[in-house]
Amino acid sequence: MPYRGVDSVRLGMFASRPAGPGHLGLWLEDGVLDLTALGRKRDCAGLDLTSLEKLLAGHPEALPRLAGITADLLESSTREELASEGLLLPFSEINTLAPLSNPNKIVCVGLNYRDHCAEHGAEPPPHPILFAKFSTALTGPGCPIVKPAATHQLDYETELAVVIARRGKNIPQAEAMNYVAGYTIFNDVSARDIQFGDRQWLRGKTYDTFAPIGPHLVTADEVPDPQNLRLRCWVNGELRQDGNTASMIFDVSSLIAFISEVVTLLPGDLIATGTPAGVGVFRQPPVFLQPGDRIRMEIEKLGVLENYVTA
Numbered sequence: 001m002p003y004r005g006v007d008s009v010r011l012g013m014f015a016s017r018p019a020g021p022g023h024l025g026l027w028l029e030d031g032v033l034d035l036t037a038l039g040r041k042r043d044c045a046g047l048d049l050t051s052l053e054k055l056l057a058g059h060p061e062a063l064p065r066l067a068g069i070t071a072d073l074l075e076s077s078t079r080e081e082l083a084s085e086g087l088l089l090p091f092s093e094i095n096t097l098a099p100l101s102n103p104n105k106i107v108c109v110g111l112n113y114r115d116h117c118a119e120h121g122a123e124p125p126p127h128p129i130l131f132a133k134f135s136t137a138l139t140g141p142g143c144p145i146v147k148p149a150a151t152h153q154l155d156y157e158t159e160l161a162v163v164i165a166r167r168g169k170n171i172p173q174a175e176a177m178n179y180v181a182g183y184t185i186f187n188d189v190s191a192r193d194i195q196f197g198d199r200q201w202l203r204g205k206t207y208d209t210f211a212p213i214g215p216h217l218v219t220a221d222e223v224p225d226p227q228n229l230r231l232r233c234w235v236n237g238e239l240r241q242d243g244n245t246a247s248m249i250f251d252v253s254s255l256i257a258f259i260s261e262v263v264t265l266l267p268g269d270l271i272a273t274g275t276p277a278g279v280g281v282f283r284q285p286p287v288f289l290q291p292g293d294r295i296r297m298e299i300e301k302l303g304v305l306e307n308y309v310t311a
Contacts, residue, residue, distance in 0.1 A: 009067065010303070011035075011052060011182070012216035013097040013140075016089065022097055024049050026070055027216055030079075031090045033070065038087055044069055052099055052163075052217060056181055056267035060166040063181060063219055098140035099184055099217045100163065105269040106133040106211060107259055108159075108188060110201065112274025113247050119282040128250045128258050131201045133188075133272075137211035144310040146209045147291055151191035154289040154309065157275035158233040158241050158297045160226065161186035162252055163217055164269040168260050176256035179265065182219040183226060185297050185305040186272045187212040192281045192288070212307045213270070223301050226252050231276060234296040235289070243276025 010027040023036035039049030045065050048054040055062050073082075082088035110129040111117050117124050139145070147154050165181035188205065189212070195204030223229070226245060233241035250258070255271060280287045289295070291311040298304045 009182075009219040009222055010216035011219070012099040012214065013052065013101070014089075014094040015097055017093055017095055019095075022051070022101070024051055024055065025089075025094075028088070031088050032094055033073075033082070034087050034089055035066075035070075038073070041085070041087070042073075051101070053102060053268035056163075056165060063165065067219075096141045096215055098138050098143075098213050099215075100213065100268060100270060101138060102135045103268045103270050104266045105263065106135065106137070106272065107263075107269065108133060108205065108272040109250070109255060109274045112249050112255075113243060113276045114249060115243065115247060115277035116275055116279070117249075119277045119279075124249050128255055130259065130262070131205060133206040133211050136208050137206045139209045139212050139307070141212070141214040141305055141307070143212065143307060144209065145187075145189055145212060145289070145295070145307050146207070147289065147309055147311055148191065148207050149311075151194055151204075152288070153192035153281060153286075155190045155192050155280045156233060156235065156240070156289060156295050156297075157188035157190060157279055158231045158243075158299070159186040159188050159272045159275050160229060160231065160245055160252075160299055160302075161213060162226075162256070162271040162273060164256075164265045164267060164271070165220075167264065167266055168256075169264045171257050171260040171265070173253050173257040176253040176260075177220070179256060180220045180252070181267070182217040183223055183299075183302055184213050184217050185215070185299050185302050186270070187295065187297055187305065187307065188272055188275060190281075211272075212305060214305050215303050218302050229302070230300040232298045233278065235280075236293055240280070240283075241276055241278035243278070245273070247276060248273065
């Protein structure tokens with residue numbers, strides 16, 4: 001009987017245990033379909049299946065092409081056949097990595113939720129406030145967030161991240177959603193004392209490990225309305241953030257249009273869309289992350305991203 005195990009399209013990177021090279025995978029109900037191995041063994045229409053960035057950069061219709069290839073494979077193969085060919089791996093044999101490791105750009109948006117503006121004591125901005133992180137800040141699910149000795153005010157921010165599918169400049173808002181490959185969870189880790197002390201946000205936002213993402217890329221067709229997703233964050237089991245993307249000041253389409261006026265968006269670029277209320281710095285009294293703390297973030301339809309803090 002043909003194997004079927006797809007409940008949603010979740011793409012990501014993984015390594016075979018204990019520490020193999022990163023492979024691109026499709027998450028199924030009971031394991032991961034090794035797309036990198038599939039690309040080496042089968043004709044995959046010229047798609048580069050070595051990483052998510054290379055897949056997206058290789059062809060503007062890469063994701064629909066891949067969906068067709070994997071659907072045909074799963075319809076024509078049994079679970080046992082896929083496993084015997086080394087294409088289906090159980091979860092117990094893999095480590096999940098960050099779905100992206102080297103995007104050309106990580107564009108972040110500040111003060112993009114009305115309740116976060118209110119807890120900040122700030123008026124909603126007239127246009128999106130942009131800043132950037134570097135790719136060396138990226139880390140994956142289950143990995144440590146390293147607290148630098150220079151900060152005493154380490155903080156978390158739960159965010160919906162948009163992954164760009166194809167190159168675009170001056171994208172009209174009405175067409176912006178056609179440029180979305182999918183979505184993932186993004187933790188905009190922040191050193192508040194450095195962020196506010198510098199009077200600009202770059203240094204306090206982009207230390208190594210300050211951008212955990214994952215666990216996967218959920219393709220855009222699986223999230224028909226990104227403006228109606230519940231976001232939550234727990235620290236050591238305590239609920240800290242509970243918001244909804246409906247509260248964004250600037251929605252995903254307007255952010256893509258605005259950002260593409262400034263820079264050319266490329267396949268694999270990340271846009272972190274801001275955080276709702278509940279961050280540590282504005283709690284009464286303020287509470288900051290410490291070594292040993294565990295952070296769990298959940299966004300509806302996208303899964304769960306968990307990390308811990310180390311010194």
